[in-house]
Amino acid sequence: MARPTLREASTKIIATVGPACDSVAMLTQMIEAGVDVFRINTAHGDRESHSQTLENIRQASQDTGFPAAVLLDLSGPKIRLGHLVEDPLVCELGMELVFIRDETASEPHELPSSYPRLLDELEVGDTVMLADGIVSLRVVSNDGHRAVCTVTAPGTLRSRQGINLPGVKLSVASMRREDVDNAIWGAQEGIDFISLSFVRSASDVRSLKDLLTSYESTALVIAKIEKREALEDLDKIIAAADGVMVARGDLGVEIDVAETPVAQKRIIDACTKQLKPVIVATQMLDSMHHCPRPTRAEASDVANAILDGADCCMLSGETAIGDYPLKTVETMSRIMQHTERALLPANQSVWGTLNNDHPITSAVAQSAIMLAESIEARALVIATRSGGTAWVESKLRSLVPTLGVSDNEQALRRMNLFWGVKPVRVSQLDDPAQLFDEITAWGCRAQMLSGSERVVMVTGGGVMDRAHNLVVVHTVDPDKCCVSI
Secondary structure (H helix, E strand, O other), X not given: OOOOOOOOOXXXXXXXXXXXXXXXXXXXXXXXXXXXXXXEEOXXXXXXXXXXXXXXXXXXXXXXXXXXXXXXXXXXXOEEEOEOOOOOEEEOOOOEEEEEOOOEOOOOOEEOEOOOOHHHHOOOOOEEEEOOOOEEEEEEEEOOOEEEEEEEEOEEEOOOOEEEOOOOOXXXXXXXXXXXXXXXXXXXXXXXXXXXXXXXXXXXXHHHHHHHHHOOOOOEEEEEEOOHHHHHOHHHHHHHOOEEEEEXXXXXXXXXXXXXXXXXXXXXXXXXHOOOOXXXXXXXXXXXXOOOOOOHHHHHHHHHHHHHOOOEEEXXXXXXXOOOHHHHHHHHHHHHHHHHOOOOOOOOOOOOOOOOOOHHHHHHHHHHXXXXXXXXXXXXXXXXXXXXXXHHHHOOOOOOOEEEEEOOHHHHHHHHHOOOEEEEEOOOOOOHXXXXXXXXXXXXXXXXXXXXXXXXXXXXXXXXXXXXXXXXXXXXXXXXXXXXX
């Protein structure tokens, strides 16, 4: 059955595109399996490959009829290794490795980096974490040209893997030249979401927003939380951003790994209070890189993120370079559906409170949910031109199946980030009677609605004339829906 359906998971799936899944055929299957948003990681590949990936995603969306969204992930001030002479490089305990200023290594033990000022900011005694903390080094000397380090935690390194300096405040700018160039490309291509890595303050987010505005882009900006400085400025960062990503890979290296689970809960809770979508990312089903089944701990990790209030869960290497990209999506969707059965009808931390920025929309959304639950409505329909009302409703966590209907393609794709909101395309929003007929026809064709069932509809001010927000109860006409479920 074509997506969306009323029975699919409410928590959204973001899948990273890479060599394992970048064909139109595979992307199509992944959409059908439950992917809502595809991530293009600019840390890998070039403009030509990113353009081809975007073209393939849009073709797959067209083939399935589902408006899959695109997240462009900017690298930000991410420091990475350059090209190693020996790739992969096996690092043994006590082994000496040397950071150099050159971008290319000439000896197997030399480590070039993407950050020219790295040697200026490394001090004797500093800890250097590589490859998401798998390999750990300690600086023993630095003459300004070569920083000698010893391996304190062994492992295997590959070219272009990340470098983390826990506790070291770097002077690198929030966006490098490549990030600006990629953001401009994303704006010109109509990308839906753009995320910035290693956000340290709210001003970093505002800088990216200002850049996008100058190119008349309406892309939502996602702040990736992966630095201790970001945790210290968390509320302001969330207020400045349109959404947040809990990027646990680098966050778990920048802070003590033991702090990461509580930090994740804190970030999700803060986003919920500000009605901002939150994505939990990194190593969610990591073992499925090479195994067709996840570990029990990974399944619990996905479930706990949902129970904590995450709007989306993201797959990274599992789909980009893993052996089982499609199976990984199917597994995550299955875990989500089972977990969501344990959720209460409404999230008590939000229910009964009004958002100060959107008090009327918030009140109407709450009332609509209460009405839909009390009359056992088959579905809650939100008619919207921008997706704003759907945004507010999604944070209330109603378990009544919710459709976000719009004639605006951008709004449909944007709603893929909102928990529980299933985007449905309609031809127009101006004629209420025709709109009801289109929703009824869609539901009956998909065998999701039958005669005499009730549907609650919420509209924003831009849909019906002179209506700031309107709630309508619609009973499906049996004569227009003869399909029984």
